[in-house]
Amino acid sequence: MKTTKIAFKNKDGNTLSGRLELPIHRFAHNFVLFAHCFTCTKNLSAVRNISNALSAQGFGVLRFDFSGLGDSEGEFEDTNFSGNVEDLIAASDYLRENYSAPTLIVGHSLGGSASILAASKIDSIRVVATIGAPSSPVYVKRLIQNSLEEINASGKAIVNIGGSGFTIKKQFIDDIESNSLSTTINSLGKALLVLHSPHDNTVGINNAEEIYLSAKHPKSFVSLDGADHLLSRKEDSIYVGNVIVGWASRYLEIPEEPILRSNHQVVAKLDNLEEFTTQLKVGKHHMVADEPETVGGNDFGPTPYGYITAGLSSCTAMTIKMYVARKGWDLKSVEVHTSYDKSHKEDCENCEDPTAKIDTFRKEVKLEGNLSEEQRKRIMQIADKCPVHRTFLSETQILTEAV
Numbered sequence: 001m002k003t004t005k006i007a008f009k010n011k012d013g014n015t016l017s018g019r020l021e022l023p024i025h026r027f028a029h030n031f032v033l034f035a036h037c038f039t040c041t042k043n044l045s046a047v048r049n050i051s052n053a054l055s056a057q058g059f060g061v062l063r064f065d066f067s068g069l070g071d072s073e074g075e076f077e078d079t080n081f082s083g084n085v086e087d088l089i090a091a092s093d094y095l096r097e098n099y100s101a102p103t104l105i106v107g108h109s110l111g112g113s114a115s116i117l118a119a120s121k122i123d124s125i126r127v128v129a130t131i132g133a134p135s136s137p138v139y140v141k142r143l144i145q146n147s148l149e150e151i152n153a154s155g156k157a158i159v160n161i162g163g164s165g166f167t168i169k170k171q172f173i174d175d176i177e178s179n180s181l182s183t184t185i186n187s188l189g190k191a192l193l194v195l196h197s198p199h200d201n202t203v204g205i206n207n208a209e210e211i212y213l214s215a216k217h218p219k220s221f222v223s224l225d226g227a228d229h230l231l232s233r234k235e236d237s238i239y240v241g242n243v244i245v246g247w248a249s250r251y252l253e254i255p256e257e258p259i260l261r262s263n264h265q266v267v268a269k270l271d272n273l274e275e276f277t278t279q280l281k282v283g284k285h286h287m288v289a290d291e292p293e294t295v296g297g298n299d300f301g302p303t304p305y306g307y308i309t310a311g312l313s314s315c316t317a318m319t320i321k322m323y324v325a326r327k328g329w330d331l332k333s334v335e336v337h338t339s340y341d342k343s344h345k346e347d348c349e350n351c352e353d354p355t356a357k358i359d360t361f362r363k364e365v366k367l368e369g370n371l372s373e374e375q376r377k378r379i380m381q382i383a384d385k386c387p388v389h390r391t392f393l394s395e396t397q398i399l400t401e402a403v
Contacts, residue, residue, distance in 0.1 A: 008094040010067060010074075010087050017071035018042060018064030018091065020099075021055040025288050025300045026277075028060030029254050031095050031102045033125075035088055035111030035118070036063065037132075037230070038140060039166055041070035046231035046240075050106065050131075053241025058254070060099060062091055077156065077167035080175035081114065081137045088118035096124070103127065104248050109203060109229065113137045113181055116211075120184050127248040129193040131240060132229050134203050135210035137176040143202075144168055185214040191251040192219045195240055202229035220247060257286065277301070305340050312361055312388050313338040319386035320365070320379055329375055335366040336383075361392070 002022045007015050019042055022028055032054055036047050042063040051061040066084050068076030088105070095102050101124035107115030112133025119125040134140075141148065143159070147168065150157040156169040185192070192215045196208035212221050222243055227236040260267045260281035268289065270278045276297040280287040289304055291297030302310065313336040324331040342357040365383050367376060383389075 006062070006064075006094070008064075008090060010083075010090040012067070012074070012083075014067050014073035016064050016067065016073070016087060016090065018062055019051075021051045021061040021063070023055050023058050023060070026058060027298075028055075028099070029058045030060070030104060030252050031100050032059050032061040033088055033091055033095070033102045033105045033115070033118075034061055034063040035084070035105070035107035035115045036066070037109030037111050038143070039069065039076075040108070040111075040230075041065050043070065044108075044230070045234070046237035047108065049231075049234060049237035050241040050244070053238055054106075054245060057245045059104070059245070060095075062095055062102070064091055077169050080172045081110070081140075081179055082175050084111070084114040085117045085121070088114060089121055092118070092122045092124070103252055104129070104244075106244060107131065107133060108231075109133060110137060110140060116181055116188065117179065117184055119190055120188055125190060127191045127193070127251050128188070129195065129244045129248065130211065131195045131231070132197065132200050132203050132224075133194070133207065133211065135207040135214070136181055137179050139203060139207070140176055141173065148173070181211070182214045185211060186216065188215065191248070193222065193244065193247050194219070195222045195224055195243065197224040197227040197229070199226060200229045218251065222247075260286070309338050309340045309361065312336075312363070312386075312392070315386040315388035316363060316365070316383050320367075320382055323382045324379065327375075330370040331367060331379075332369040334368075337364040337366070338362065 002024055004020045004022065006018045006020050008018070010016055032051075034042075034047060034051060036042055036044055040047070042065050047063050051063055054061050064087075065072035066079065066087050067074035068079045092102050102122070103124055104127045105115045105119050105122070105125050106129045107113065108131045110133070112130030113136070115128055115130060116133075119128045144151070144157075147157040147159045151168055151170050151173060156167055158165045159168050192211075194208050194212050194215075196203075196205055198205045208221060212219060224231075224236060224240065227233065231237040231240060260269055260279060262281065265283060267281045268278050270276070276289075276291040276295075277300050278289040280289055288301030289307060290299055290301045291303055293299050316336045316338075317334050320334050321331070339362050341360050341362075363383065365380060367379060371379070
């Protein structure tokens with residue numbers, strides 16, 4: 001994945017800090033908004049793992065800190081549940097204006113409740129996925145039960161949540177009490193996936209039941225058996241990400257991978273809408289070739305010369321391994337480091353002439369193992385006898401015809 005730091009303004013003028021996760025080898029086919037849990041941040045390990053699972057399958061994912069949390073501006077004590085919903089709408093506007101409007105929203109814990117309300121206000125959202133979400137934001141009162149009397153009496157109190165102190169004002173309590181989800185869920189009109197652990201001691205499993213029963217189809221429930229509320233185990237959060245990918249894909253427009261067929265070993269296809277991003281089929285394997293962004297490409301894959309250089313490196317390593325295996329020598333590993341450039345010919349008489357340069361590959365071979373000096377010398381001789389190396393040095397012809 002490619003991670004880009006981004007920032008955008010919310011309706012109050014505060015700058016919110018986010019991370020945009022993009023696929024490595026392609027353009028994102030859909031964009032996702034991620035709403036983190038109450039008092040959490042965008043950097044919670046579960047949030048990162050789920051985002052990575054989504055971006056690995058071609059989604060672009062925007063995770064950000066709500067106002068007053070993490071790296072975002074604002075004071076937490078001045079925020080509330082409605083503000084979180086507005087932050088999500090601002091994040092949606094940022095994606096729509098700079099990339100593409102989000103089609104999927106994922107919310108964890110109270111972020112799940114906020115995601116449902118935000119989805120009802122964002123037309124582009126087609127799928128909502130909640131993880132350990134309460135059926136009503138009022139559940140937060142359970143976390144601050146011991147401080148409610150002080151909040152009601154003095155207007156605010158410092159509450160310990162997850163080992164950190166947060167100032168909660170009475171306006172926050174009033175706000176969550178004024179927001180009801182059941183009516184919104186019932187009229188949502190979007191595909192809804194509810195993920196919840198029956199072992200969640202923070203937000204009980206009955207919340208998932210209430211959300212599910214309030215929703216109309218299409219809807220599904222997935223039990224996260226054995227997981228805790230924060231998805232502390234890496235395998236749990238990765239599983240959640242993969243489930244969301246598979247389930248949501250049924251309701252989103254995801255372009256099919258190009259089908260390339262040829263009687264040759266390799267076929268390359270470049271559409272007129274692309275700059276240099278070229279789809280390749282090498283045998284049974286699909287790959288992408290591209291050029292760097294500095295020359296107008298998208299840098300989604302190696303350059304053509306990168307592939308040539310990679311072929312020389314891999315062929316050299318394979319040839320050495322085969323030779324050593326036949327000899328029975330103690331080679332633990334071999335690394336072949338190769339670079340390509342155009343260098344001046346040795347003893348060139350007119351070095352200013354472009355023709356005085358020659359294509360040059362430089363190989364460095366690293367051998368690890370219990371090898372004698374004589375064996376190492378022989379291996380280095382073999383390194384220059386790999387088939388690709390010999391092809392470069394032999395007379396070669398390329399026959400091109402129109403089809």
